[in-house]
Amino acid sequence: MTSDWKDIKIQIMNILNSSSVDGTGFRDVLFVSGCPHRCEDCHNPETWDYDAGIQTTLGEVYDKLCQSSITNVTFSGGEPFEQSWALYHLALALKENTNKTIWIYSGYTYEQIVFDKEKRKLLELCDVLVDGKYEKDNTELNLRFKGSLNQRIIDIKASVKALKPVLFEMEF
Numbered sequence: 001m002t003s004d005w006k007d008i009k010i011q012i013m014n015i016l017n018s019s020s021v022d023g024t025g026f027r028d029v030l031f032v033s034g035c036p037h038r039c040e041d042c043h044n045p046e047t048w049d050y051d052a053g054i055q056t057t058l059g060e061v062y063d064k065l066c067q068s069s070i071t072n073v074t075f076s077g078g079e080p081f082e083q084s085w086a087l088y089h090l091a092l093a094l095k096e097n098t099n100k101t102i103w104i105y106s107g108y109t110y111e112q113i114v115f116d117k118e119k120r121k122l123l124e125l126c127d128v129l130v131d132g133k134y135e136k137d138n139t140e141l142n143l144r145f146k147g148s149l150n151q152r153i154i155d156i157k158a159s160v161k162a163l164k165p166v167l168f169e170m171e172f
């Protein structure tokens with residue numbers, strides 16, 4: 001991988017450090033801009049606009065995500081798979097150069113993602129997918145790492161191997 005990937009542009013809202021609610025353990029969360037899903041009662045409607053936030057480079061994002069060797073990484077939004085090409089290069093750099101795990105949130109389902117060549121390339125570099133739109137009439141209190149009951153927390157490597165979605169087993 002050449003260093004050219006560091007110049008790739010990405011549109012982001014912000015990076016949240018050391019979150020404990022966006023996946024297991026402590027994670028730095030990259031919130032990207034742009035979402036086509038328009039879920040009713042979405043908690044982050046300000047992220048829907050593809051021009052919201054700031055345009056930056058993968059190099060800057062990568063450096064911020066690597067400031068801590070302890071925290072892992074979560075891609076959220078917005079809809080991360082709308083910027084699959086950029087996030088693929090970021091995920092590749094993280095996997096080649098660090099031992100961070102990557103969770104990724106999406107309004108798309110696992111099945112929709114695996115049948116899209118570009119989205120699938122990004123998916124296969126990540127470890128855990130939380131999939132599906134937020135359904136405000138299909139929720140309950142204290143759901144862990146997801147907003148509604150339809151959403152699944154999926155072990156990506158196990159799913160690719162099994163050719164079907166396999167749920168991620170969490171340690172409590």
Ligand code: SF4
Pocket residue numbers: 035036037038039042043044045047077078079106107133134
């Ligand atoms: S996918 Fe997420 S960010 Fe997009 S509208 Fe639904 S809840 Fe909001």
